Amino acid sequence: MDAHAIDAVADHGHHEIAIPFNVTPRPDTGVYNAKLGIWLFLASEVMLFGALFSSLILLRTGAPSWPVGKDTLHVLPATINTFVLILSSVTVVLAWANLRLGDLRKGRIFIGITLLCGLLFMLIKAYEYSLSFEHHHFPSTNNFFGIYFTMTGLHGLHVLGGMIVFAYFLTFGSKMWKTEPARFTNRIEVVGLYWHFVDLVWIFLFPTLYLL
Amino acid sequence: MALKRQVRVGNQWMYARDAWRTLEEARRVAHEEERHERQHELPFLRKYVFSTDHKVIGLQYGFTALCFLLLGFSLMILMRLQLGWPGHAFSVMKLIGEMRAPGGVLLPEAYNQLGAMHGTIMIFLGIVPLAVGAFGNYLVPLQIGAPDMAFPKLNMASYWCYVPGGLIMLSSFFYSGGTANSGWTSYPPLSDIATHGQTFWLCGMVFLITSSLLGSVNFIVTIIQLRAKGMTFMRFPFFVHAQLVTSFLLLLAFPPLEAAAVLQLMDRLAHTSFFLPTGLVVSGQVLGNAGGGNPLLWQHLFWFLAHPEVYVLILPAMGIVAEIIANNTRKPLWGYRSMVGAVVFLGFMSFVVWAHHMFLTGMGTVISAFFQTTTMIISIPSVIVLSALFISLWGGSIRFNVPMLFALAFLPMFGIGGLTGLPLGLATADLHLHDTYYVIGHFHYVVAPGTIFAMFAGVYYWFPKITGRRLNEFWGKVHFWISLVCINGIFFPMFMQGLAGVSRRLYDGGIQYAHAKSIAEQTNPFMSICAIGLLAAQIPFLINFFYNAIASLLGHRNEIENENPWHATTLEWAATTSPPLAHGNFHEVPIVYRGPYDYSVPGAASDWIPQHHETEAAPPTGGGMLPAVAVAQREM
Numbered sequence: 001m002d003a004h005a006i007d008a009v010a011d012h013g014h015h016e017i018a019i020p021f022n023v024t025p026r027p028d029t030g031v032y033n034a035k036l037g038i039w040l041f042l043a044s045e046v047m048l049f050g051a052l053f054s055s056l057i058l059l060r061t062g063a064p065s066w067p068v069g070k071d072t073l074h075v076l077p078a079t080i081n082t083f084v085l086i087l088s089s090v091t092v093v094l095a096w097a098n099l100r101l102g103d104l105r106k107g108r109i110f111i112g113i114t115l116l117c118g119l120l121f122m123l124i125k126a127y128e129y130s131l132s133f134e135h136h137h138f139p140s141t142n143n144f145f146g147i148y149f150t151m152t153g154l155h156g157l158h159v160l161g162g163m164i165v166f167a168y169f170l171t172f173g174s175k176m177w178k179t180e181p182a183r184f185t186n187r188i189e190v191v192g193l194y195w196h197f198v199d200l201v202w203i204f205l206f207p208t209l210y211l212l
Numbered sequence: 213m214a215l216k217r218q219v220r221v222g223n224q225w226m227y228a229r230d231a232w233r234t235l236e237e238a239r240r241v242a243h244e245e246e247r248h249e250r251q252h253e254l255p256f257l258r259k260y261v262f263s264t265d266h267k268v269i270g271l272q273y274g275f276t277a278l279c280f281l282l283l284g285f286s287l288m289i290l291m292r293l294q295l296g297w298p299g300h301a302f303s304v305m306k307l308i309g310e311m312r313a314p315g316g317v318l319l320p321e322a323y324n325q326l327g328a329m330h331g332t333i334m335i336f337l338g339i340v341p342l343a344v345g346a347f348g349n350y351l352v353p354l355q356i357g358a359p360d361m362a363f364p365k366l367n368m369a370s371y372w373c374y375v376p377g378g379l380i381m382l383s384s385f386f387y388s389g390g391t392a393n394s395g396w397t398s399y400p401p402l403s404d405i406a407t408h409g410q411t412f413w414l415c416g417m418v419f420l421i422t423s424s425l426l427g428s429v430n431f432i433v434t435i436i437q438l439r440a441k442g443m444t445f446m447r448f449p450f451f452v453h454a455q456l457v458t459s460f461l462l463l464l465a466f467p468p469l470e471a472a473a474v475l476q477l478m479d480r481l482a483h484t485s486f487f488l489p490t491g492l493v494v495s496g497q498v499l500g501n502a503g504g505g506n507p508l509l510w511q512h513l514f515w516f517l518a519h520p521e522v523y524v525l526i527l528p529a530m531g532i533v534a535e536i537i538a539n540n541t542r543k544p545l546w547g548y549r550s551m552v553g554a555v556v557f558l559g560f561m562s563f564v565v566w567a568h569h570m571f572l573t574g575m576g577t578v579i580s581a582f583f584q585t586t587t588m589i590i591s592i593p594s595v596i597v598l599s600a601l602f603i604s605l606w607g608g609s610i611r612f613n614v615p616m617l618f619a620l621a622f623l624p625m626f627g628i629g630g631l632t633g634l635p636l637g638l639a640t641a642d643l644h645l646h647d648t649y650y651v652i653g654h655f656h657y658v659v660a661p662g663t664i665f666a667m668f669a670g671v672y673y674w675f676p677k678i679t680g681r682r683l684n685e686f687w688g689k690v691h692f693w694i695s696l697v698c699i700n701g702i703f704f705p706m707f708m709q710g711l712a713g714v715s716r717r718l719y720d721g722g723i724q725y726a727h728a729k730s731i732a733e734q735t736n737p738f739m740s741i742c743a744i745g746l747l748a749a750q751i752p753f754l755i756n757f758f759y760n761a762i763a764s765l766l767g768h769r770n771e772i773e774n775e776n777p778w779h780a781t782t783l784e785w786a787a788t789t790s791p792p793l794a795h796g797n798f799h800e801v802p803i804v805y806r807g808p809y810d811y812s813v814p815g816a817a818s819d820w821i822p823q824h825h826e827t828e829a830a831p832p833t834g835g836g837m838l839p840a841v842a843v844a845q846r847e848m
Contacts, residue, residue: 048467139482146484
């Protein structure tokens with residue numbers, strides 16, 4: 001109840017209506033709104049990528065022959081990319097932890113490193129695509145390359161989305177720290193959850209497409 | 213003694229004076245707040261167009277969706293003219309252009325376009341946005357005592373993804389190749405090789421899926437997090453439960469269609485072969501694609517969405533009907549707990565029945581048997597809800613107002629729609645009925661006189677909440693009775709046609725086939741006349757609606773009389789004004805003390821106790837005996 005009251009006071013003189021449990025967790029559910037929201041969004045993302053993985057399985061089991069990833073794709077850059085993404089998952093947690101400790105400077109450094117990791121991943125991915133194109137491997141070549149480009153492309157869009165959010169929090173978005181540090185820290189936690197998920201999708205994509 | 217008495221009188225006077233002062237104070241504060249609010253008046257664009265207020269967004273959704281419904285219905289009128297009198301020239305056909313209807317005679321290609329767009333518009337642009345976007349958005353925060361949705365900006369983004377999605381789809385009407393024409397199901401390989409309208413359809417769909425994703429996250433978080441104090445899950449109005457399950461279905465069932473849409477876009481734009489088998493011959497030529505794809509993959513992904521989608525269409529309708537029945541029978545819903553359990557179970561089950569749409573694809577008897585079994589099981593929760601609503605009528609003193617008439621009509625109409633679905637769920641019977649007019653009759657009974665009637669019930673019921681005015685009862689009844697008769701005249705003959713083997717999607721309604729000719733000629737003109745009658749029946753509604761909406765906008769409203777005209781117990785009526793406070797819904801956040809349907813509580817002063825009233829107010833007046841049924845009901 002008190003969160004209602006506090007937010008109602010904070011609301012005075014603002015255009016925006018104060019939404020309860022925007023920052024502080026609701027006692028009986030134990031989460032704040034955005035945290036529940038991002039988990040639900042990730043559940044929906046699981047269904048999106050789940051449908052694509054199912055399609056991959058269906059196409060592969062129905063095909064008379066299926067190219068083996070490690071012979072046709074470029075495993076080395078993809079392996080490096082796996083480690084880049086895992087590193088970025090660590091740095092995003094460090095960013096959040098430092099913000100929790102009240103250290104904006106370190107927090108921003110780690111957000112910056114995460115953003116750079118995302119950028120590095122995309123550059124390596126672009127290099128890998130260009131290698132495929134050089135070998136005349138296009139989405140239309142066969143369904144293996146079709147699903148490879150579709151799934152890694154969609155994953156790449158998710159990485160790009162995360163990068164845009166990190167860039168925002170590194171620049172304009174960090175203004176919130178001055179007025180509402182707790183809310184800003186929450187925002188990093190939420191984008192961190194999303195970033196872990198994007199990482200996890202890659203952890204599944206890598207063996208499925210490149211190794212099996 | 214006398215002194216004591218004097219003191220007491222004096223005290224009473226003091227209390228009275230204090231009470232008066234408090235009242236004065238409250239008035240002053242209210243006045244102050246109002247002035248404060250007026251100072252914070254937002255600019256027009258932010259207030260009405262890019263609003264973050266759930267009530268405004270709900271109205272935007274509602275108005276847009278009603279326009280789309282009318283458009284989708286108009287397309288069907290053109291199709292029905294062609295079906296009723298195949299090959300005749302109609303001057304009204306010229307509206308869709310000489311290209312599609314030379315000399316007023318509809319071309320077969322144009323018929324296919326109208327069919328695909330009718331289905332898509334009605335489902336994705338009409339009913340879902342109306343049921344969830346409009347009713348859900350407006351009512352859920354009010355019913356759970358929340359100041360707004362959990363993410364107001366996301367809510368706005370959701371509406372502004374829906375609008376471009378719809379516009380992208382509709383813009384293909386003006387494209388020379390026309391709109392999508394592969395049915396609302398967009399089965400490949402046909403849709404893979406169709407004209408560019410299909411690409412518009414897919415792009416529009418991606419927007420619509422994004423919109424419903426944002427909306428569903430918002431709804432679930434709002435319902436779980438922003439409940440007022442004391443609003444436990446079992447004190448939710450049934451409508452809120454229905455919206456919660458609906459949101460979970462939208463959240464989890466739509467992404468596979470998004471995946472499918474992406475794959476089909478890749479097929480069409482990057483020339484992959486996900487849905488194209490090897491050696492496909494189109495117009496006498498082998499298609500030069502890599503092949504190896506599987507058209508059934510699309511069907512699986514599509515129906516994995518589209519079956520839960522059916523429940524997205526029906527659950528909010530059940531929620532609306534439940535609210536109106538409880539209110540107008542002046543009794544608690546019978547079996548509220550089992551109804552809640554039933555819709556949750558229904559939500560889970562709806563994810564494991566999708567392949568009953570695919571019995572004829574040759575997927576094997578074992579899989580068919582599995583999906584046949586799950587389909588029979590999923591009919592049980594629907595029957596529980598419907599039975600509970602029927603039993604709720606028992607022993608009530610029913611008020612037959614317009615919302616109640618529509619809600620009552622929902623019961624048998626949805627009953628017919630549901631029960632005619634059983635033969636379709638049985639693989640053997642489906643062999644005969646698949647892709648006939650029987651199927652069309654079945655799902656239209658669920659969605660048209662079912663869901664759409666529930667939507668009308670909701671519009672008549674909550675109109676005073678939104679505008680402070682009531683819709684005219686007489687014209688509402690005219691609207692109801694003509695609609696009820698005409699809508700049955702359209703859809704009931706479809707069962708007969710289907711049983712006689714008339715295939716759906718036929719440009720001439722089946723007269724070219726010997727087995728279908730006689731029944732088609734006997735029934736099709738009658739059905740088309742009924743469709744025109746149904747269109748005419750909407751005229752009193754439209755006039756009634758716009759007359760009162762405009763009158764309300766001009767300030768002709770009676771907010772005090774219409775604050776709670778139905779004497780409803782739920783928070784959206786009982787705890788706030790009509791229309792609710794623009795800024796945060798409630799003057800003070802209500803605390804909830806009781807369940808949603810405390811109607812005719814034995815011993816209470818009036819026959820309704822609002823959810824946020826702690827006590828049963830004044831002692832009973834007149835000592836009237838309550839019906840035994842109502843008493844027994846409360847003890848169950």
